[in-house]
Amino acid sequence: MNIMTGQKSADSNDASTILEFPNDDDVATNDSNCPSISELIQASINRRQALHGLAAFGLFSIGGTWVTGVMPAASATTRLSFKEVPHRHEMGVRVADGYNADVLIRWGDKVIPTAPDFNVDDQSAEAQAQQFGNNNDFLAFMPLPLGSRNSDRGLLCVNHEFTVPSLMFPNYRREMTASERLPLIETEMAAHGQSIIEIAKVRGKWQVMQESSYNRRITMLQTEIAISGPAAGHDRLRTSTDPSGRKVIGTLNNCAGGVTPWGTVLTAEENVQGYFVGDPLKTPETRNLKRFGFGRPWFDWGKHVDRFHIEKEPHEANRFGWVVEIDPYDVNSTPVKRTALGRFKHECATCAVNPDGTLTVYSGDDQYFEYIYKFVTKDRFDAGNREANRDLLDKGTLFVARFDADGSMTWLPLVFGQGPLREENDFHSQADVVIEARRAGQLMGATPMDRPEDVETNPNSGRVYVMLTGNKKRKEGNAANPRVANYHGHIIELVPPTSRGKADHAATRYGWSFFLMGGNPVDDQSGAKYHEGISDNGWLSTPDNCTFDNQGRIWISTDGQPKSGFSDSVYAAETSGPRRGLTRCFFNAPKQAEICGPVFTPDNKTLFLAIQHPGDDFRKPYTDRATRWPDFNEGLPPRSSIVVVTKNDGDVVGS
Numbered sequence: 001m002n003i004m005t006g007q008k009s010a011d012s013n014d015a016s017t018i019l020e021f022p023n024d025d026d027v028a029t030n031d032s033n034c035p036s037i038s039e040l041i042q043a044s045i046n047r048r049q050a051l052h053g054l055a056a057f058g059l060f061s062i063g064g065t066w067v068t069g070v071m072p073a074a075s076a077t078t079r080l081s082f083k084e085v086p087h088r089h090e091m092g093v094r095v096a097d098g099y100n101a102d103v104l105i106r107w108g109d110k111v112i113p114t115a116p117d118f119n120v121d122d123q124s125a126e127a128q129a130q131q132f133g134n135n136n137d138f139l140a141f142m143p144l145p146l147g148s149r150n151s152d153r154g155l156l157c158v159n160h161e162f163t164v165p166s167l168m169f170p171n172y173r174r175e176m177t178a179s180e181r182l183p184l185i186e187t188e189m190a191a192h193g194q195s196i197i198e199i200a201k202v203r204g205k206w207q208v209m210q211e212s213s214y215n216r217r218i219t220m221l222q223t224e225i226a227i228s229g230p231a232a233g234h235d236r237l238r239t240s241t242d243p244s245g246r247k248v249i250g251t252l253n254n255c256a257g258g259v260t261p262w263g264t265v266l267t268a269e270e271n272v273q274g275y276f277v278g279d280p281l282k283t284p285e286t287r288n289l290k291r292f293g294f295g296r297p298w299f300d301w302g303k304h305v306d307r308f309h310i311e312k313e314p315h316e317a318n319r320f321g322w323v324v325e326i327d328p329y330d331v332n333s334t335p336v337k338r339t340a341l342g343r344f345k346h347e348c349a350t351c352a353v354n355p356d357g358t359l360t361v362y363s364g365d366d367q368y369f370e371y372i373y374k375f376v377t378k379d380r381f382d383a384g385n386r387e388a389n390r391d392l393l394d395k396g397t398l399f400v401a402r403f404d405a406d407g408s409m410t411w412l413p414l415v416f417g418q419g420p421l422r423e424e425n426d427f428h429s430q431a432d433v434v435i436e437a438r439r440a441g442q443l444m445g446a447t448p449m450d451r452p453e454d455v456e457t458n459p460n461s462g463r464v465y466v467m468l469t470g471n472k473k474r475k476e477g478n479a480a481n482p483r484v485a486n487y488h489g490h491i492i493e494l495v496p497p498t499s500r501g502k503a504d505h506a507a508t509r510y511g512w513s514f515f516l517m518g519g520n521p522v523d524d525q526s527g528a529k530y531h532e533g534i535s536d537n538g539w540l541s542t543p544d545n546c547t548f549d550n551q552g553r554i555w556i557s558t559d560g561q562p563k564s565g566f567s568d569s570v571y572a573a574e575t576s577g578p579r580r581g582l583t584r585c586f587f588n589a590p591k592q593a594e595i596c597g598p599v600f601t602p603d604n605k606t607l608f609l610a611i612q613h614p615g616d617d618f619r620k621p622y623t624d625r626a627t628r629w630p631d632f633n634e635g636l637p638p639r640s641s642i643v644v645v646t647k648n649d650g651d652v653v654g655s
Contacts, residue, residue, distance in 0.1 A: 027368075029290065029293045030442065079579065080572050080579075080654050081654075082099070083097050084538060086537050086585070087537050087565075087566035087567075087585065088588055089562065091590060091591060092590050093590055094587070096586050099648065099653070100647075100648060101643050103642070104199065104641070104644045105132050107134045107135075107639040110132075111197055111215050112215055123187050124187060125187045128191050128219075129190040129217055129219050132158075133193060133195055134188075135161045135162050136640050136641070137612060138257040138267065138348075138597045140157040140258075140328075141154050141608060142155040142259070142263065142265070142328050142329070146329050149602040151602045152201040153198075153199070153200040154199065155196055155329070156196075156197050156198075157328050158196075158597075159193075159194055160191060160194060161255055161270070162271070163192065165184055167616055167618070185304055186221055189220040189221035189301075192220040193220055195217055196218075196326075198215060218251065221249075223251070224334060225249070225324060225335045227319065228339065228394050229341075230339055230430040230431045230433075231339035232339060233246050236285070236435055237315055237319055239313050240313065245315075251267065253271045253274070254267045254269060254324075256346075256349075260351050261351060262386045263386065264325050264328070266324070266325055266338075268324075268348055270347060272321050273293040273297075275297070276302055276316070277309055278295075282311050283310050283314040285310070287436075288436050291436065292344075294317060318343070321346070322346070323346055323363070340395065342375070342437035344365040344370070344373070345367050346364075348364060348453070348455055352457045352505040353381055354499075354504055354505050355500040356506065357381055360374050362374045362456075364455050364467070366452060366453050366469075368451055370448065371400050371447070372400070372401040372452045373437070374399050374411060374505070375396055375399070376505075377392050377393065378395040379392055379395060398415075398437065399411035400444055402446055403480035404479060407513060409509070411507075411508045412441075414437060414444065415433070416429055420443040421440055450468040450470055451468060451469040451471055453545065454545040457505070458575060460551070460552030463494060464493070464505070465494075467546055468481065468543070470487055470541075472487055482527075488528065488540075488541040489543050489560075490514060490517040491546075494511070495511040496510050497510070518539070518540055530583065538571070538582065540569065540571050541560060542568075544558055545559075545595075545597060546598070549604045549654060550600075550604050553573065553574050554575050555607070556571045556573070557569075557570050558571075558594075559596075567593070569585050570586045570595055572654055591614070591626040591627045593612060593613060593627075595610070596611075605646060607646075608642060608644060611641050614629045614638040614641075615637075615638035
């Protein structure tokens with residue numbers, strides 16, 4: 001998720017200095033000297049070939065042998081037949097003709113049956129902890145009952161990424177006394193985390209089951225979360241309130257996520273550095289905190305709550321930036337931070353079962369010049385015993401990606417004692433490696449990328465698609481990120497080798513190519529690359545999240561198109577056959593809103609979308625909003641909401 005740029009303060013290390021609003025993605029903390037494109041140009045495949053998409057041929061050189069990617073045959077049934085939505089910038093949403101787009105739930109609506117009705121002028125932490133949180137992001141539809149493929153009833157698990165007090169509270173001021181500000185901070189904490197709600201089709205319309213015993217809020221304010229894996233109990237995770245280093249209250253900045261094959265949800269903590277005030281130079285964690293981007297806070301929580309002041313609690317920051325596992329089917333279960341998956345600005349935690357039964361989890365590190373990671377479990381997934389998988393994510397190998405210009409890529413293991421990950425580089429255990437995963441990846445020679453966001457697997461082909469939202473700071477390209485000042489982003493397609501007829505996500509050598517290069521194809525300076533049949537409304541910018549339908553077609557949501565003059569949107573494209581990569585615009589968000597978390601029901605007849613920060617021009621006051629969607633009530637602010645998209649005739653979405 002790319003928070004819009006804010007005002008930079010004169011002294012970003014002053015604990016009293018808070019940025020106007022979330023401001024992170026214009027700052028890079030990676031000083032890696034990876035091979036430049038000029039050093040790679042002599043590789044066996046030139047860049048022009050790569051830009052035209054080697055994946056279209058399904059052949060990649062890996063370790064001196066040729067492997068064929070799994071590619072479904074082109075079929076008339078995969079053709080996307082909807083009429084494209086034009087690029088627009090409007091107050092509300094717009095969906096293709098023949099479809100409905102209904103609001104299911106909004107920020108402040110009831111999750112717990114006893115919750116009070118939303119009152120923007122009388123908010124409280126107690127109320128918000130029972131209500132739908134703010135700025136919804138990742139979505140997971142979990143069918144009911146557990147283990148079924150029911151498409152008419154299930155649990156919707158929703159991440160709540162961040163808050164902006166000036167857009168949340170009508171009475172917020174930059175300068176408030178501690179007694180005035182602390183209740184608002186506690187309400188913001190309660191608005192973070194995750195909502196779990198039971199939903200069902202009632203007379204053909206999706207509704208929230210408000211009396212469901214499954215309904216639950218997980219918040220930054222009060223939810224106890226266990227810490228497991230190699231960093232659990234380590235000195236660098238111990239604090240004055242938790243000398244054990246094995247439990248923490250809350251989860252922060254939950255962006256994209258994933259679903260495990262045993263029916264739990266993985267929620268990924270992303271821009272956690274913005275919540276802590278203080279100077280990294282005045283802590284024993286200076287190198288670690290600076291590499292993560294601490295020292296430029298956009299929340300003032302630490303001015304009033306000691307745990308968010310890195311000079312007072314320098315280890316508290318190490319307890320965030322992880323992947324958290326939640327069991328939505330057990331309301332009494334304790335969420336767990338799985339430290340074996342590494343600590344960085346996680347965007348997504350996408351799971352894939354390997355031919356040998358192990359599990360791979362993919363993640364992107366969402367910042368300029370950061371890396372793509374995967375984690376492969378040591379033990380095998382047991383489909384017949386859910387309990388046996390409970391701690392599967394605690395043991396395994398974390399890898400970081402290196403891309404080469406010959407169309408191959410290598411997954412480099414981040415294992416203590418291997419390569420440079422030794423005592424001489426101040427790594428003394430696997431705990432140090434996972435706590436400082438960014439530095440470990442840098443030492444191993446990973447490829448700095450253009451803001452890696454969602455990483456998703458195509459269930460039909462086994463290929464892996466990486467959303468790279470862009471990098472306006474890039475001054476020199478590399479093999480996988482060839483454009484300087486990359487304002488529009490691109491999508492890379494990874495091709496694992498096959499084993500036993502299935503994609504092997506545990507392999508350490510893949511093929512790769514470009515699926516598309518964002519931007520306006522009629523602009524010769526943009527470097528955009530699409531299918532030759534792209535329309536005036538089909539081109540996109542800043543890809544962020546994606547999902548796949550049952551036919552293997554990709555659905556892409558964007559974050560940043562307003563800079564191109566139109567709203568963020570959802571696009572669909574085939575991934576094989578003669579129309580491969582021909583993106584078509586299906587849905588437009590309201591003004592200033594980002595679209596997150598696209599997910600289908602198993603029958604593909606419902607598409608859920610998270611509409612985040614509608615109308616939020618962060619530079620303007622609370623009363624001056626670009627839209628007041630979805631209520632269009634002058635007494636209410638715009639509210640992040642979940643939208644349900646269905647086809648009027650009840651057929652599958654995209655047919």
